[in-house]
Amino acid sequence: MSDSVLSIDDVHLSFPIFRGEVHALNRVTLEIKRGEIVGVVGESGSGKSVTAMLAMRLLPEGSYHIHSGRVNLLGEDILNASEKQMRQWRGARVAMIFQEPMTALNPTRRIGKQMTEVIRQHQSLSRDAAKQKAISLLEEMQIPDAKEVMSRYPFELSGGMRQRVMIALAFSCEPELIIADEPTTALDVTVQLQVLRLLKHKARASGTSVLFISHDMAVVSQLCDRVYVMYAGSVIESGETQTLIHHPVHPYSIGLLKCAPEQGEPREMLPAIPGTVPNLTRLPTGCAFRERCFAAGTKCTQTPALMPAGSDERQVACWYPQREAHHV
Structure with a gap:
């Protein structure tokens, strides 16, 4: 049995638009092994949610184009699987927790009805x-009065x-x-x-x-074993969570961590990464982060590949990784 549960290999995905394409994923590679909790982190528009939706084939058919790459889920090639096969796998073999439960749960149906239908759809159980x-x-x-909650509608419950x-x-x-x-x-810090x-x-x-x-x-530091950092549709750094968080080597990872509120000083402005995320319809040549990068050099006009960095399982896509220069 393979040790890999999800393997995304060199995927380039775009969304066709009027007179162009949005290059949402650019040669993304990541893997999740059995029993692992793996984080994917990045700014809005970095490709995180597209990666998640692709892993379950939830992107609308015909709305995107796969230029290259493979997605293997539990030993199955999902890019070439039929929609009937995907419906059988969703829920039973792979499930999703969405960002906003009020849109994921049916507001007109009781909690118990929704849960029992899902369970019976995939398992041979009586009502x-x-x-x-x-x-x-x-x-x-840890929901108190679980039997009573089964009879409630989603809008009768708190967000948590x-x-x-x-x-x-x-x-x-x-x-x-x-x-x-x-x-x-959408939750407050305590409930989160x-x-x-x-x-x-x-x-x-x-x-x-x-x-x-x-x-x-x-949030990732509290939950995940490993983490992938994404920027402009690409994985730019990956590794064991605590190592990456305390010793980032990619200039973007360093900037992202330094912008965190817990890194700030009282009554002082938080630092910010200069510039803006590039337009995904017209990505710059070379490294997508180079125009915002404090370490950019002559090599950055060429696209860096994700390569091993150090003796651990760290990988980084950068011509000038910072090694031990920055500890966050």
């Missing part, structure tokens, strides 16, 4: 057995409770991979921490792999 499993999952998510329902729903059919697309963004702990505990207990999408390095 009563599916109901008991749903209640048990809600209790694992709705997100716990979404996590319970994702684990309901015992998938091998869960993709969480910024699931705590509670939800992250529940997600991590359940994933570890069940051996489920997790692909966690976030723009927040602090």
Whole structure:
């Protein structure tokens, strides 16, 4: 049995627009192994959510074009799989936790009805057995009065409770991979921490792999084993989470971490990365970050490949990696 749950290899994806294309993913390569919790982090527009949606083939058919690359999910080539096959795999083998549960849950149907239907869709259980499993999952998510919550509608629950329902729903059919697309963004810090702990505990207990999408390095540091940093549709640095967070080597990773609120001083402006993200319809030649980079040099007019950096599993796409010069 392969140790890889999800493997994205050298994928170049674009969205056709009037007189051009938006190059959303540019030769993206990443891997998640069994039992791993892996983070993907970057600014808005970096390609994080497109990567997540592609991994489940949830992008609308005909809306995008794959120029190159492969996506292998649990031993299956999903780019060439039929939609019927994908419907069988979604939920049962791979599940998703969306950013906003109020749009993911049906507001006109009770929580219990939605959960039992999903469970029975993928498992041969009676209605009563599916109901008991749903209640048990809600209790694992530390939802008080789980039986009573089963009879409620989504709008009757708080944001934190709705997100716990979404996590319970994702684990309901015992998938091998869960993709969480910024699931705590809309929550306050205290509730966010509670939800992250529940997600991590359940994933570890069940051996489920997790692909966690976030723009927040602090959140990733609490949850993930490894992290991929994306910029302008490309992976620019990857490695073990604590190593990358405390010793980033790509100038973009360094800048991203220095902009974090916890790095700031009282009554002082937070530092910012100068410039703006490049237009994905007209990407600059060479390194996409070079016009904003403090370390840019003559080689940056050529596109750097993602290469090993150091003795650990770190990889970086940079001609001038900073090595030990910056500790965050």
